[in-house]
Amino acid sequence: MSTSHLDALIDALRKLPGVGVKSAQRMAFHLLQHDRGGAQQIARALEQAVQSVRHCSRCHTFTDDEVCAICRDTTRDARQLCVVETPADQAALERTGSYRGYYYVLMGRISPLDGVGASALGASGLLVRASDGQVEEVILATSFTAEGEATAHVLAEGLKARGLKVTRLARGVPAGSELEYVDLSTIAHALVDRR
Ligand code: ZN
Numbered sequence: 001m002s003t004s005h006l007d008a009l010i011d012a013l014r015k016l017p018g019v020g021v022k023s024a025q026r027m028a029f030h031l032l033q034h035d036r037g038g039a040q041q042i043a044r045a046l047e048q049a050v051q052s053v054r055h056c057s058r059c060h061t062f063t064d065d066e067v068c069a070i071c072r073d074t075t076r077d078a079r080q081l082c083v084v085e086t087p088a089d090q091a092a093l094e095r096t097g098s099y100r101g102y103y104y105v106l107m108g109r110i111s112p113l114d115g116v117g118a119s120a121l122g123a124s125g126l127l128v129r130a131s132d133g134q135v136e137e138v139i140l141a142t143s144f145t146a147e148g149e150a151t152a153h154v155l156a157e158g159l160k161a162r163g164l165k166v167t168r169l170a171r172g173v174p175a176g177s178e179l180e181y182v183d184l185s186t187i188a189h190a191l192v193d194r195r
Pocket of ligand 1: 057
């Protein structure tokens with residue numbers, strides 16, 4: 001017996017992080033019963049994103065272009081490079097309005113249990129970016145979780161070995177925090193008080 005289209009949809013939805021079979025069933029039933037237009041919108045958006053979204057050649061974040069809008073902004077301060085784990089963390093820092101340098105987005109963090117080491121994280125791309133001759137300070141804004149701290153430690157060693165000044169967001173940010181959930185004034189202070 002071949003799988004029904006409904007089963008195939010439920011299987012597909014289970015690929016979303018944190019979605020088990022029950023949630024996937026709820027989503028599938030909801031879309032088919034109440035929101036077929038929404039379902040088509042999701043399908044189109046997914047198809048287009050998968051085809052068009054790529055990594056910025058300078059900062060590694062997601063973008064439709066070869067170089068993202070922030071990296072193209074020539075009014076920013078090229079002497080500062082802030083390293084974040086995710087585009088959401090980058091957006092949190094942007095919202096504070098207190099940082100005018102450029103970014104490097106890791107798209108993850110070192111996680112030995114999941115087999116993500118420095119090389120899998122694309123740390124070499126960061127070293128190349130930071131060695132452009134203009135960057136004077138690399139600000140490590142990885143999260144204050146155990147993995148974020150380990151990531152900052154490993155990256156700092158590689159950057160310092162290249163003679164770059166490395167700072168870390170100050171400890172005002174609560175331990176165990178993902179930057180994206182920390183309030184803006186706390187991030188702004190942590191940025192000013194970085195060491
Ligand atoms: Zn970029």
